[in-house]
Amino acid sequence: MPDDVVRFCFDVDGDDFSSAGAASVEVKKRLRQLGISPEVIRRVAIAMYEGEINMVIHADGGKALVEVTPDEVRMTLEDHGPGIADVELAMQEGYSTARENIRSLGFGAGMGLPNMKKYTDTMHIDTEVGRGTTVVMTVKI
Amino acid sequence: MKIREISEKLCADIVCGEDQLDCEVFTACSSDMMSDVLAFVKDQAVLLTGLVNPQVIRTAEMMDMRCIVFVRKKVPTEEMKCLAEEAGIVLMKTQMRMFEACGILYEAGLKGHVEDGVCDA
Ligand SMILES: Nc1ncnc2c1ncn2[C@@H]1O[C@H](COP(=O)(O)OP(=O)(O)O)[C@@H](O)[C@H]1O
Numbered sequence: 001m002p003d004d005v006v007r008f009c010f011d012v013d014g015d016d017f018s019s020a021g022a023a024s025v026e027v028k029k030r031l032r033q034l035g036i037s038p039e040v041i042r043r044v045a046i047a048m049y050e051g052e053i054n055m056v057i058h059a060d061g062g063k064a065l066v067e068v069t070p071d072e073v074r075m076t077l078e079d080h081g082p083g084i085a086d087v088e089l090a091m092q093e094g095y096s097t098a099r100e101n102i103r104s105l106g107f108g109a110g111m112g113l114p115n116m117k118k119y120t121d122t123m124h125i126d127t128e129v130g131r132g133t134t135v136v137m138t139v140k141i
Numbered sequence: 142m143k144i145r146e147i148s149e150k151l152c153a154d155i156v157c158g159e160d161q162l163d164c165e166v167f168t169a170c171s172s173d174m175m176s177d178v179l180a181f182v183k184d185q186a187v188l189l190t191g192l193v194n195p196q197v198i199r200t201a202e203m204m205d206m207r208c209i210v211f212v213r214k215k216v217p218t219e220e221m222k223c224l225a226e227e228a229g230i231v232l233m234k235t236q237m238r239m240f241e242a243c244g245i246l247y248e249a250g251l252k253g254h255v256e257d258g259v260c261d262a
C-alpha cells in the first residue's frame with residue numbers, strides 16, 4: 001500500500017566535505033521519531049553515511065531518497081559522477097581510488113562499499129562510466 | 142567507568158557535554174580512520190582520535206557513541222562543538238598521545254569490546 005510509505009529526500013552537496021553526513025544524521029532522527037528499533041537505525045545510518053561520503057568524495061554530490069515501509073527501510077543514493085568501472089574490484093575491502101587529501105580527513109580506507117553491504121540486507125549498484133552511479137540498499141525492519 | 146573519570150585520568154579539558162559526565166561507559170576504541178571505526182566498532186562508547194573535522198562527530202553519532210577524546214593537543218572547532226552538543230556527545234581534549242591515553246584507560250578498566258550480556262545503557 002503506497003499510503004504506508006514514508007519518504008525523505010535530501011540533496012547531498014558535493015562541494016562541502018564538512019557537511020557530508022548531514023542527511024544521515026537527519027535520517028537517524030526521523031527514523032527514531034517513527035519508532036524504528038535502535039539496531040535497525042544504526043545499520044541504516046552507517047550504510048547511508050558511507051554512501052553519502054562516497055557521493056561527496058567520488059562523485060561531486062547527488063541525491064538521497066529514503067523510503068520507510070512497514071517491512072523495510074530503502075535507501076536510494078543517486079549521483080551523476082564518473083561511475084565505477086569495475087564494481088567487483090570497488091567492493092573489495094581496502095580498494096580505494098581516494099587521494100591522500102581524503103585519507104588525511106579520515107576516509108578513503110576502501111571500507112565504504114564493503115561496510116554498506118555488511119550493514120544492509122540487500123545492496124544493488126547500478127553504474128555506468130561517465131554517467132553516474134545509483135546505489136539501492138534495504139534494511140529489514 | 143564514568144566519563145568524568147576519563148577526563149580526570151587523562152588530565153583532559155571538557156569541551157562540551159558537562160551535564161553528561163556521570164554517564165557510565167565500559168568500552169572504547171581509537172583510530173584516525175573514520176572508515177575503520179564504522180567498519181570494526183560495535184558498541185564502543187568512547188572514541189579516542191587525533192583527527193579533527195566534523196566527520197569525527199558524525200561518525201561517533203552514527204555509532205551511538207557517548208564521548209570523544211581528542212589526543213595530542215588537538216582542538217575541536219566551534220562547528221564540531223555545535224554538532225556534538227546537538228548529538229549529546231561529550232568532547233574532551235588532552236595533551237597526551239594516543240598510546241599513552243589508551244594505555245591509561247585500559248589499565249583503569251575500559252575494555253576494547255563488550256563482553257556477552259554487558260553493555261553501556
Ligand atoms: N558514488 C561513487 N562514484 C564513483 N566511484 C565510486 C563511488 N562510490 C565508490 N566509488 C569507487 O569505489 C571505490 C571504493 O569505495 P569505498 O569502498 O567506499 O572506499 P573509499 O571511499 O574509501 O575509497 C572508491 O575508491 C571509488 O573508486
Ligand SMILES: [Mg+2]
Nearest residue numbers: 050054112113
Ligand atoms: Mg567510501
